[in-house]
Amino acid sequence: MSDWEPKITTFLCHWCSYGAADLAGVSRLQYPHNFRVIRVPCSGRVSPKFILAAFRHGADGVWVSG
Amino acid sequence: MKHPRFIDMSKCIACGTCAEKCPKKVDDPFNENMGKRKAIYVDYAQAVPLKYSINKDECLYFKKGKCRACEKFCPTGAINYEDKEEKVVLQAGAVILSTGFKTFNPSTFPTYQYASFENVVTSLEYERILSATGPYQGHLVRPSDYKEPQKIGWLQCVGSRDINRCDHPYCSSVCCMYAVKEAMISKEHADYDLDAAIFFMDMRTYGKDFEKYYERAKEHGIRFVRARLHTLEEDPETKDIKVRYADEKGEIQVETFDMMVLSVGMETPAELVETAKTLGIGLDTDNFAATGVFTPVETSRKGIYVCGAFSGPKDIPQSVTEASSAAAGAGLLLSSARNTLTKEKHIPEERNIIGERPRIGIFICQCGINIGGIVNVPSVRDYAATLPYVEYATDSLYTCSQDSQETMAKIINEKGLNRVVVAACTPKTHEPLFQETLVDAGLNKYVFEMTNIRNQCSWVHKDSPEMATAKAKDLVRMAAAKVSLMEPLKETELEVDQRALVVGGGIAGMVAAKTLSSQGYQVYLVEQTGSLGGNALLLSKTWRGDDVQSRLSELISSVESDKNIEIYKDTKLTNVEGFVGNFKTTLNDQNVIEHGIAVIATGGKEYIPNEYLYGKDPRVVTHLELDKMFLAGDQRLKDVKNAVFIQCVGSRVPERPYCSRVCCTHSVKSAINLKENNPDTNVYVLYRDIRTYGQREELYKEARNRGVIFIRYSLEERPVVENINGRISVRIKDHILQQGIAIDPDLVVLASGIIPQDNEALAQMFKLSVNEDGFFMEAHAKLRPVDFATEGVFLAGMAHYPKPIEESIAQAQAAVSRAVTLLARKKVMVSGTVAQANPVMCSSCSVCIDICPYSAPSFIKQGPFTGKAEINPALCKGCGLCVASCRSGALNLKGFGTDQIMAMINEI
Numbered sequence: 001m002s003d004w005e006p007k008i009t010t011f012l013c014h015w016c017s018y019g020a021a022d023l024a025g026v027s028r029l030q031y032p033h034n035f036r037v038i039r040v041p042c043s044g045r046v047s048p049k050f051i052l053a054a055f056r057h058g059a060d061g062v063w064v065s066g
Numbered sequence: 067m068k069h070p071r072f073i074d075m076s077k078c079i080a081c082g083t084c085a086e087k088c089p090k091k092v093d094d095p096f097n098e099n100m101g102k103r104k105a106i107y108v109d110y111a112q113a114v115p116l117k118y119s120i121n122k123d124e125c126l127y128f129k130k131g132k133c134r135a136c137e138k139f140c141p142t143g144a145i146n147y148e149d150k151e152e153k154v155v156l157q158a159g160a161v162i163l164s165t166g167f168k169t170f171n172p173s174t175f176p177t178y179q180y181a182s183f184e185n186v187v188t189s190l191e192y193e194r195i196l197s198a199t200g201p202y203q204g205h206l207v208r209p210s211d212y213k214e215p216q217k218i219g220w221l222q223c224v225g226s227r228d229i230n231r232c233d234h235p236y237c238s239s240v241c242c243m244y245a246v247k248e249a250m251i252s253k254e255h256a257d258y259d260l261d262a263a264i265f266f267m268d269m270r271t272y273g274k275d276f277e278k279y280y281e282r283a284k285e286h287g288i289r290f291v292r293a294r295l296h297t298l299e300e301d302p303e304t305k306d307i308k309v310r311y312a313d314e315k316g317e318i319q320v321e322t323f324d325m326m327v328l329s330v331g332m333e334t335p336a337e338l339v340e341t342a343k344t345l346g347i348g349l350d351t352d353n354f355a356a357t358g359v360f361t362p363v364e365t366s367r368k369g370i371y372v373c374g375a376f377s378g379p380k381d382i383p384q385s386v387t388e389a390s391s392a393a394a395g396a397g398l399l400l401s402s403a404r405n406t407l408t409k410e411k412h413i414p415e416e417r418n419i420i421g422e423r424p425r426i427g428i429f430i431c432q433c434g435i436n437i438g439g440i441v442n443v444p445s446v447r448d449y450a451a452t453l454p455y456v457e458y459a460t461d462s463l464y465t466c467s468q469d470s471q472e473t474m475a476k477i478i479n480e481k482g483l484n485r486v487v488v489a490a491c492t493p494k495t496h497e498p499l500f501q502e503t504l505v506d507a508g509l510n511k512y513v514f515e516m517t518n519i520r521n522q523c524s525w526v527h528k529d530s531p532e533m534a535t536a537k538a539k540d541l542v543r544m545a546a547a548k549v550s551l552m553e554p555l556k557e558t559e560l561e562v563d564q565r566a567l568v569v570g571g572g573i574a575g576m577v578a579a580k581t582l583s584s585q586g587y588q589v590y591l592v593e594q595t596g597s598l599g600g601n602a603l604l605l606s607k608t609w610r611g612d613d614v615q616s617r618l619s620e621l622i623s624s625v626e627s628d629k630n631i632e633i634y635k636d637t638k639l640t641n642v643e644g645f646v647g648n649f650k651t652t653l654n655d656q657n658v659i660e661h662g663i664a665v666i667a668t669g670g671k672e673y674i675p676n677e678y679l680y681g682k683d684p685r686v687v688t689h690l691e692l693d694k695m696f697l698a699g700d701q702r703l704k705d706v707k708n709a710v711f712i713q714c715v716g717s718r719v720p721e722r723p724y725c726s727r728v729c730c731t732h733s734v735k736s737a738i739n740l741k742e743n744n745p746d747t748n749v750y751v752l753y754r755d756i757r758t759y760g761q762r763e764e765l766y767k768e769a770r771n772r773g774v775i776f777i778r779y780s781l782e783e784r785p786v787v788e789n790i791n792g793r794i795s796v797r798i799k800d801h802i803l804q805q806g807i808a809i810d811p812d813l814v815v816l817a818s819g820i821i822p823q824d825n826e827a828l829a830q831m832f833k834l835s836v837n838e839d840g841f842f843m844e845a846h847a848k849l850r851p852v853d854f855a856t857e858g859v860f861l862a863g864m865a866h867y868p869k870p871i872e873e874s875i876a877q878a879q880a881a882v883s884r885a886v887t888l889l890a891r892k893k894v895m896v897s898g899t900v901a902q903a904n905p906v907m908c909s910s911c912s913v914c915i916d917i918c919p920y921s922a923p924s925f926i927k928q929g930p931f932t933g934k935a936e937i938n939p940a941l942c943k944g945c946g947l948c949v950a951s952c953r954s955g956a957l958n959l960k961g962f963g964t965d966q967i968m969a970m971i972n973e974i
Contacts, residue, residue, distance in 0.1 A: 009974055014494070022492045025521030026111045027199060028082070033533040036540055036974045037522055039493070041899065041962050045946030049964070053971045 006060035008035035011046045013066030035063065042066060070149035071119030073106075077144035079464065080108065080116040081436045084136035084145070092124045094201075098191040100209070101201035106136050111199055118144075141434030142464070159403065160369050160396035163355065164389060165341070167332040167375035170225025170232060177231070178224060178328055183300045184210040185307055185325045189220075189244060192327045196251055206255045208325045210305040215260070215324035218252060219309065220245040221295055222266040226331030226379075227763055236352050237763040238331030239379040242270040245329045246280055249288045263289040263321075265311065268755035272725045273381065274847065274867040275837070277718055293319075298326060314801055332379040345370060352761060354378045359608040360617050362872040363392040363879070371395045378760050383851040384873065390852060390880035394581055397886060401585045404890060416554070417508040419484040424455040424550040427483040428542060429474060431465035431490035433520050438463075440524035442535045446489070449539050453546045457481050465490050471503045478507040485513045485549045489542050491520040510554030512898050512961055517545040540974065547969040555898025555960050560940055562647035562892055563662035566885060567592065569639065569828065572600020573618070573871055574863025575667035576625045577878035582665075583630035585886055590659050591625070592634045598622045600669050601864070606696040607739070608871055609731045609762055615697065642831040645940050646858030647894055651831075663858045663885040666842060667878060668828065670820040670864035673716035678787040678816055685794055686787070686814040688715075689732050696739060706747045708811040709740055710796050712785055713753040717819030719781070724839050726819035726868040730757040733817045734769045741772045749774045750809055752785050752798055777807070787814060820868035832859050833921040841867050852881040855919060857941070860885050899944040899961035905934035907956035914948035914957060923948055 012018040018039050024031070040046055043066025051062045088104035096103075096110050105124040108116060126133035127147065137145040169190050173181040180186050185208050187195070198204035208215045222245060226238040249262040269290060271280040284290065293311040300307055307323045334353040342349050348356040348366035355365050355372040363371045373388035374380070380388075397404075428450040432438030443461045450459040458481045462470045465488060478486065486509070488500050493516040501511035519538040527534040564587060568579045571593030579589045597603070599622055605614040625631055634653060641652040651659045672690050679686045687695070689711075695703055711733045717726040730753065737749045751774060758766040770776065778801050779785055785798040796809045822840035829836050833856050835843045842865050845853040852861050860881035863874040888894065903914075905926065910933050914923040922941035926934050935956065937948075946959040958964060 007974070009971065018492075019494055022494060022518070022521040023111055025492075025525035026116075028525055028528070030528060031526055033523075033527045033530060033537050036537070036544065037518070038544070038967060038970050040946065040967070041959070042945035042947060045950055045959060045962055045967075047950040047964070050967055050971060053968055054974070057971055057974060059974065 005032075005034045007058060008061040008063055009054035009057075009059040010035045010037045010063040010065070011040050011043065011050065012037050013043045014039055014041050015066075017043075017065035040066075068152040068154050070122075070151055071117070072122070072125075072146055072149045073118050073120065074144045074146050075115065075117050077142040078117045079142055079144075079434065079436070079466075080118065081141065081434055082118075083139050083141060083435065084118055087135045087139045089133065089135060090124055090126050092121065097194045097199075097201045098188070100191060100194060120145075159400045160371065161345075162389075162392045162396055163345075163347075163365070163370065163372045163376055164374045164385075164392070165338055165376050167379070168335040170234070170238075170330040170333055172224050172328050172330060175231055177297065178221070179298045179300065180328060183298065183305070183307060183326075184208075185215075185300075185305050185323075186298065186328065187325065188224075188328050188330045189241070189248065190330065192248055196248065196255065206252060213324070214256065214258070216258070217261040217321075217323045218249075218263075218325045218327060219307070219321070219323040220249060220262075220264040220327045220329055222264065222329045224328040224330050225333065227267065234331060234333060234352070235764050235767060236379065236761045237270065237759050239270070239759045240381045241329040241331060242266065243273065243276055243279070243381070245327070246271065246283045246288070248327065250279075250283055250286060253286055253288065261289070262287075263291055263323075265291050265293050265295055265309075267292070267294060268757065270755065270757045270759055272727045272757045272759055273383070274841070275724070277725045278723055281723060315804060316802070332375050334376065338376065347372075350761070352378075354761070357872075359610050359612050359870075359872045360875060362876040363388050363395055369399060380760065382848045384876075386849060387851050387873075387880045388876050390883040391876040394585075394879040394883035394886070397883065398581065398584050413505060414508045416505075416510055417484075419509070419513065419554060422484050424485050425457040425481065425483050426453075426455045426485040426487060426546055426549060427474075427477060427481060428453075428456055428459040428487045428489065428546065429465050429470075430459070430461040430542070431488070431520075432461060432463050433465075433491060433524075434463065437490070437520050437524045437538075440528055440531050440534050441519060441538045442531065445535060446519075446538045446542060450487075450489075450542050450546070453543055455485070455550050456546060457483055466496055466499060471499075474500075474503050475507040478504070478509060484509065485515075485552060487515050487517065487542065487545045487549050489517045489519045489538065489545065492516075492518050492522075512555040513549065513552050515545045515549040515552065517541040544970040544973045547973045548966045551963065551966045551969055552961070557898050558896045558939060560647050560894045560896060562888055562894055563649070563660055564588070564889055564892070565590065565659075565661045566889070567649065567651055567659060567661040567664040568667060569664065570600070570667035570669055570863065570865065571595075571598040571633070571635070572667060572669045572863060572874075573602045573621070574669065574865075574874040574878040575600070575665070576621050577875050578665045578667055578862055578882050579631050580621070580625055580628065581879050581882040582885070583628050585882070587630065587886075587889060589631045590634065590661060591631055592637050592639065592653065594636070594638050594668075596636050598625060598633070598635070601671070601690075602871065604690045604693055605871075606693040607735065609735050609765060614871070639828060639831060645938060646856075646888065647940070649858065663860065663888055664832065665860045665862055665878070665881045665885065666828065666832070666834070666854075666865055667861075667863040667881075668823050668825060668865040670822050670841075670868055673722075673818040673821045675715050675816050675818050677715065678712060678785070678814065679789060679794070680816055683789055683794060683814075685812060686816065688816050688818045689729065689736060690818075692736055692813075692815050696736075703740065703813075704744050706740065706744065706813045708748045708809055709737075709750070709813040709815065710785075710809055710811040711737060711749070711751040711753075711815045711817060712787075712796075713751065713756075713817045715816040715818045716821070718754065722819060722821070722839065724867075725757065726817075727757070728868055728870050729817035729819065731762045731765065731870070733815065734758055734762075734765050734774075736815065737769050737774045738765065738772060741769075741774065745772070750796075750811070751776045752779050752796075753777070754779060754781065777801075820864060823865065825865065832856055834859060841865065852877055852884055856921065858885075858888060894940070896939045896942075897944055899959070900939040900942040901937045901944065901946065901948055901957050901959050903935045903937050904956045904958070905931035905936065907954050908934040909954040909956070910934060911953060913951050913953065917951050918948055919943075919945075 090105040093099040094103040371392035
């Protein structure tokens, strides 16, 4: 295996998944650092355009959670 | 008496350093003592306020006089060993008791072997085992050897429905449902074929949508075994649990389980019994706070209210409902004092920044060592200063502290900043604080962005400080890119019409109207029939024995004579326009009513049976008809030789797969009444499960003591009612005798279920939803039981689900309580984060209108843009669903604009 790390763009719903990510912090759960979170008011806000744009800007994966 | 926590709450930032350094491990009561925590602790990760405290009985310093590690390591100096118990005196006009319950402790009962067998746990312990923050981090393993259990059994009614061992004659109301839930979650959890079996007496899934869940559990392969286990044995080597029971055919079965869960019931803790004495409130024989059917949240002492399990075992929705109901009671007492203790806040005038080039200030928080210990904050700060439009970047030890806030406001003014980024903890808790600082500095609160470099960065990447620093830089860059595109947003104020509409003049509707009126609001009460009273007009007695008719006529006359209540009988709604605070409702007589809120209390009705000879033989009646006979003092009832009640008529059948909740109690009560009328009457109750939940169980016991015979039948083998040469014959297969029996009754009472009114039209008018069974759907089944998703509309009574009088009343009061939270404000603020339509781009496809859960979009009705979409900001919740779905790009979400999110994506 190479050292290659995928870049992941994440859209998290403010009301649930974003809060869950906060809680993971409070519980000091450790996880890989290679994703970046964009907070959205609802996963319903995530337009397909955003997902395509993320890939266009070099994301190797997109995670929508809500 | 306020106990000392030995922590200065204003200084503690819940960084957790103290607990990390504390050398003393103690049992964790939150995890039912199955896991460990430190002597300095927070109860659980979601605790509010998130502040630590020291357990004095365990702390080494308090016990041995040395250690003080927490004090040494606390970055904010929050430890205070000198903290003292404090006597607090509060002046209050009303008191609400929501002290809850404790679970039954089975350790003294040898039958369950709870204390001696490791793999016998209580249901609450099992909840913790399933939890991600539990003792096994959410892995489903058993306590003795941490192996994944292949076979788990649940034992129902431990500490409930039992007078031999625990003196709790009542049913704890919630255990059947939670056992089914635990079994379902366990099945989902296990990636193998887990064998889950529930041993029960009667399956009491009587709540809204509960019966469907029970049916689904059966489909998922959960075994429901109707049996009472008499002994549990442990295999001394494997620690497995062997059980023996008699199955439904009476044959002895032996099974071995890896784990047994005891479904423990609820009880009032002994110390609460003492508190009740101090407060001078009455308790019933089961040590629950005594309340009445018509006053479900009032204790025996005026001004003291009760909600939740202290007044009897109940589930979350009922507890939440009662909480609002108790608040309505307290609000009624205190309504004259409303707004007398408020202070007005001075807000500086907002600076107009439109057209200005962005001047961004970035404030980075070290959060003591929480962020600063991992992320290289100075390098993030220096990096931030190089970003486009950034005018100023700084860092501080605690950006949220009072002095940092003052400094921030000063800097905003000095540097002429017009956009602000804070990189710190989570916006979920701290965004409002920083926004307030912006407002104090004369900026609009929406030219702000917060990014989370603590909870979602330093705390979760402890082992790679470099990568955490790189991530923090990325997050700051993304936030800066977004904030430069943020615009000041306006929050509009809407007046709330102070009048209320109540739809439905049954008990729930009348109580709602009366409660609103008592709080000083004007009410329009609309009833579709010619008289008030609803279904209660047909009832003889409550399960507690109150005379319904006398209480009902008191209520009707107090409503009819109330000057604040305008009653419209024989009236229906034909149209509803408007939104929260400003509804305009048209009635069928063309009258138009304007109101700020609405309570829907349209009730339900009795199912008219077409089975069991109903309508073909006058000796077959429904239980409401029997009540009518009781009310009329019908002499025939005294001469009845054999009476048969048939339960679940029209309920729990494939066409109507829900339980009507009230029928078991109703039939048991009527059976007792028949026995009271004439002890020689033979009374048979044919049932599937007797669901006399809570303290109603005591009626069931009374009925059996009086000689009422209960015979169980199954859905597959329903009773057969025939007319044979003029006499009625009821045939049924007795499960215990395993053979058919025949009864020749002269009275057959059908416990016909409750069906909803035709709610479709009303639902459309107010944009509400109904469930598959036709009952209205609340905003959240557990936490918002009387709210609708549509703001300003509330729900009460049987329109929600079949329920007894006390629950309808509690719900009506709760609905009013929720409504008053809107009415009392007189104005509603509409958030700035709402969708906006550009009519020029709109193609009128109506996707936004169809998709919006809050009915915010509509077509413009007149003017140059007729037929194009517009968004009502008062209804919009800012979810952005419409924006993402708009094919024409005509919609945008302010505060989460497409350009703003794209800017963040660009910067990743």
